[in-house]
Amino acid sequence: xxxxxxxxxxxxxxxxxxxxxxxxxxxxxxxxxxxxxxxxxxxxxxxxxxxxxxxxxxxxxxxxxxxxxxxxxxxxxxxxxxxxxxxxxxxxxxxxxxxxxxxxxxxxxxxxxxxxxxxxxxxxxxxxxxxxxxxxxxxxxxxxxxxxxxxxxxxxxxxxxxxxxxxxxxxxxxxxxxxxxxxxxxxxxxxxxxxxxxxxxxxxxxxxxxxxxxxxxxxxxxxxxxxxxxxxxxxxxxxxxxxxxxxxxxxxxxxxxxxxxxxxxxxxxxxxxxxxxxxxxxxxxxxxxxxxxxxxxxxxxxxxxxxxxxxxxxxxxxxxxxxx
Amino acid sequence: xxxxxxxxxxxxxxxxxxxxxxxxxxxxxxxxxxxxxxxxxxxxxxxxxxxxxxxxxxxxxxxxxxxxxxxxxxxxxxxxxxxxxxxxxxxxxxxxxxxxxxxxxxxxxxxxxxxxxxxxxxxxxxxxxxxxxxxxxxxxxxxxxxxxxxxxxxxxxxxxxxxxxxxxxxxxxxxxxxxxxxxxxxxxxxxxxxxxxxxxxxxxxxxxxxxxxxxxxxxxxxxxxxxxxxxxxxxxxxxxxxxxxxxxxxxxxxxxxxxxxxxxxxxxxxxxxxxxxxxxxx
Numbered sequence: 209x210x211x212x213x214x215x216x217x218x219x220x221x222x223x224x225x226x227x228x229x230x231x232x233x234x235x236x237x238x239x240x241x242x243x244x245x246x247x248x249x250x251x252x253x254x255x256x257x258x259x260x261x262x263x264x265x266x267x268x269x270x271x272x273x274x275x276x277x278x279x280x281x282x283x284x285x286x287x288x289x290x291x292x293x294x295x296x297x298x299x300x301x302x303x304x305x306x307x308x309x310x311x312x313x314x315x316x317x318x319x320x321x322x323x324x325x326x327x328x329x330x331x332x333x334x335x336x337x338x339x340x341x342x343x344x345x346x347x348x349x350x351x352x353x354x355x356x357x358x359x360x361x362x363x364x365x366x367x368x369x370x371x372x373x374x375x376x377x378x379x380x381x382x383x384x385x386x387x388x389x390x391x392x393x394x395x396x397x398x399x400x401x402x403x404x405x406x407x408x409x410x411x412x413x414x415x416x417x418x419x420x421x422x423x424x425x426x427x428x429x430x431x432x433x434x435x436x437x438x439x440x441x442x443x444x445x446x447x448x449x450x451x452x453x454x455x456x457x458x459x460x461x462x463x464x465x466x467x468x469x470x471x472x473x474x475x476x477x478x479x480x481x482x483x484x485x486x487x488x489x490x491x492x493x494x495x496x497x498x499x500x501x502x503x504x505x506x507x508x509x510x511x512x513x514x515x516x517x518x519x520x521x522x523x524x525x526x527x528x529x530x531x532x
Numbered sequence: 533x534x535x536x537x538x539x540x541x542x543x544x545x546x547x548x549x550x551x552x553x554x555x556x557x558x559x560x561x562x563x564x565x566x567x568x569x570x571x572x573x574x575x576x577x578x579x580x581x582x583x584x585x586x587x588x589x590x591x592x593x594x595x596x597x598x599x600x601x602x603x604x605x606x607x608x609x610x611x612x613x614x615x616x617x618x619x620x621x622x623x624x625x626x627x628x629x630x631x632x633x634x635x636x637x638x639x640x641x642x643x644x645x646x647x648x649x650x651x652x653x654x655x656x657x658x659x660x661x662x663x664x665x666x667x668x669x670x671x672x673x674x675x676x677x678x679x680x681x682x683x684x685x686x687x688x689x690x691x692x693x694x695x696x697x698x699x700x701x702x703x704x705x706x707x708x709x710x711x712x713x714x715x716x717x718x719x720x721x722x723x724x725x726x727x728x729x730x731x732x733x734x735x736x737x738x739x740x741x742x743x744x745x746x747x748x749x750x751x752x753x754x755x756x757x758x759x760x761x762x763x764x765x766x767x768x769x770x771x772x773x774x775x776x777x778x779x780x781x782x783x784x785x786x787x788x789x790x791x792x793x794x795x796x797x798x799x800x801x802x803x804x805x806x807x808x809x810x811x812x813x814x
Contacts, residue, residue, distance in 0.1 A: 264712055299713030306712075311705040316727045316808075325723070326713040375713065 213382055213415050214240040214263070219277035221258050221267055221439075228487040232258040234439035234494075235277065240432075242382070245409065245416035247426035249462070250436035251483050256419045257307075259436075260385045263417070264304055265294045282382065300330035303376040305386040309368035309393075313360040319346070319371045320356030323378050330379045345374040349404060366397035370404065377408055384409065385417045390425060402428055423466060427451060432519075435459050438484055438494035445520035455522040457499050493525065501526055546807035553803025559796035567613040574607040578763045587779055596785050599768075600775065605782065608763035609789055615764040616745050617793070619679055623744040624737050626683025631690020632733060636721055638691065639698035649695065652688040660685045664747060668756040675758065678751060682744045693736045697729035704728070731805040738801030742794035765790050 221233040233255040240246050248256045261267045263279055265286060279286045281302065286294065303326075306312040314322060323342035328335065343353035349370040351363075360368055369389060376384055386405065390398040406429045409416050418430055426433055427447065434444035435458065443456040454460050461479035481498040484490055493511045496502040506525050514527045547553060566573060582602035590597040596605035638648040655663065667681035701707065702725055710724045749766010752758040758767055765786045772782030 266708065266711055295714045295716060297714070298711070299715075304709075304712045306705055306709055308705060312709045314706045314710070314724050314728070317723070325710075325715070329714050329719075372709075375709075 211242040212239055213242045213282060214417075215278075215280040216259070216263065217278050217280075219259065219262055219279060220275045221255070221262050222273050222275055223271045224273055225271050230487045231489055232272075232439055232486055233262065234489075236436070236439070236441055237277075238432075238434050238441065238444060240383070240415050240417065242415055243410075243413045244432065245418060245430045246432040246434060247418045247420060247430035248434050248436050249420060249423060249426055251421060253483055253486065254436045255439035255486070256436050257387055258439075260304065260387050260417065260419055263383075263385060264298060264302060265289075265291075266298075296330070299326045299381075300379050301381050302383045302385065303379070303381045305369075305372050305376050305384070305389045307388040307391055309365055309372050312372055313368055315360055318357045318359055319363070323371070323375050326375055326378050341378065342374075345378050346371070348377075348408070349374045366393055366401060369393060369397075369401050373401070373405060373408065377412060377414070380412050381414060383415045383417070385419070387419045388421070389418075390420075390422070398425075405429065423462065435462070438486065438489055440494060440523065441521075442495065442524070443520075443522045445516070449517065449520040453516070453520065455516060455520075455527060456495075456524050457501055457526075458495050493523075543807050547803055550803040550806060552799045553806075556796040556799035556803070559792060560800055563613055563617060563793055563796070566610055567617050570610045570614055574604075574610040576604040576607040578608045578611040579603065579761045580607070587775070589779070590781055597779070597781050599772070599782055605768075605785055608768060609765070609786060612763035612765045612768060612786070613789070615675070615758060615762065616748075616766070616790070619675075619682065619748040619764075620741040620745045620793070620797075623679040623682040623686075623748065624741045626680060627686045627690045627740065627744075628733065628737050630684065631687040632694050634687070635691040635694025636698050636726065639695040640702060640717070640721055640725070645695075648691070652691045655685075656688045661747060661750060664751060665754065665756060668751060673756050673759075678748055678756065678758065681751070681756075682748050685747075686740055686743070689740070690733070690736060693732050694729065697732040698725055701725050701728045730808065734801050734805045734808075738797040741797050742790070745790055745793070 216239070217237045219233055219236045220231075223230040223232055236255070236259050238246060248259065250256050258267065258272075261272075262274060263281075263286065267274060274287060277287075281297070286297070289297070313319065317325075320339060320342045323345050324335070324338035327333070327338040327341050331338075333341075339356070343356050346356060347353045351367060351370055351374075355363075360371070363371065369392075373389075389405065390401055393401060402425060405416075408414075409429075416429070418426065420426060430447060432444065432446055433450040434441045435450070435456065436442070437458050443450065443454065443459045445453075450459065454463060458479070461477070464477040465479065467476060479498055484494060484497065490497055490507075492508045493499070493502070493506045496506040499506065503525070511523050511525060513521050513523045515521055516527065580603060584602065585594075585598050586600055586602040588594050588598045594604055594606065596609060598604055599608070634648050634652065638645045664681040664685040667684055668677050671677040671680065707720060707724055710720050715724070746766060748758070749764055749769060752764050752767040753770040758764040768786040769783055769790070772779070772786065776783050
């Protein structure tokens, strides 16, 4: 059953300042079906968060600017939607979990009030009912409902992130965007939060866009993976495609830089060089300055995406002639 | 209803811990009660003149002495609390509302920032007293116009303070999170930004209240606003100036009254800020 909920095509976002133009997102495309989850993986500054903000319609403008592409959510192009309708979608149909739970909660509002706020904004119910709902949501993320009237500073980091999840899911959204939801948490709490997210996602049949630089996290909860590099998706496919049949030199490099429990190598392999400056991207393949296989052809022109299989796409010249 | 009650009692519980603030609050309440029941408390009418008892130093019958026209200073002080307190509260109320509004708008909508703040700079360039005098003389002198003048002339200061703290707050991630749940601008401002930037405003307001009482009395001295027999503290202070070498109590006593109110306002403001901010909760 194919039930497309989100289709991002050729999304291009720039940050324009007086000094420079930062090309943060350069033609990102992906689709997501109901109940499916996709992981956007990549280094810091690859444009993952900007993509997410683009979907939410929250790219700060100025300096941010969406210069091209479309984001179709349930048949509507979000980029052309007026602000008022966009507000109804935000929090109601699409919600977002931010990276840092410490700063994402309003410090002078009780957590119950903050959960109730989103419920009240999107449903025509009374305050008392919203409060009940907030309590129920808190219990669902494993926090006793009696802590409804506590302030964020009375919670630990992991609990705050649970509260964020409760806020994000309070209106049973169709799509949840999680921007590095576990980066600010320690490892044991990470596992708990991920488990919780996955269970709730399955329960509500919510689609999920998970942004992370942690390949382990992706393997745990995603169905599909897209590897983002310098604002482009350079390889995408199902979990199996990427984890067992990776093609792009960058993806391979990423996996090689992970420690392996069976292989106790003293030093890990690294990808030479660093992410290109997004205000001054290289010609041709964005990865060519760091790529061990780079040829003349890689240094100019557009690199076309190549289909390895129905689900597996890679953007690399090495595969352009070898039809698989 | 019940929830509101528990919230207030929670705030009160935290406020109580700050002994200094409680003392300040008691002093403030006493002054307010004195102002309300001035008629019952004051031994004389504030304008009972009697040349025979002019310039009597504080004694049993006249605890704070009498002035050059033989009026009882205590009674004048008691009636004066009505004017001084209402000027303090209302003038600052006016500047909190106008300055707060302009500051929030300027900080939240960058397009309006320059327009609003340059206008504020323009007003700041005019000495505050001069500006207040212009406003009173344009509107005609009355108690309310005096408050308006004092309030409006300190609007730019409030706008600056509020703008600065809103600018810092609006960059916080929880504001973005509020936007991400579909909150409107008005809602973000009222529920997320203002409560987080209010402490600067409260402190500024308590400090400004003292200033407002002083500038109102300066204006009264110049003949704007409160007119001669009316016993405004500042006016009493400036009237007593002439006798400061021989009858110092004429300036010291109204001065002490102003100081007590200002002190009380400051500690209460401090305490209020601490107990309204759940982050500082122990």
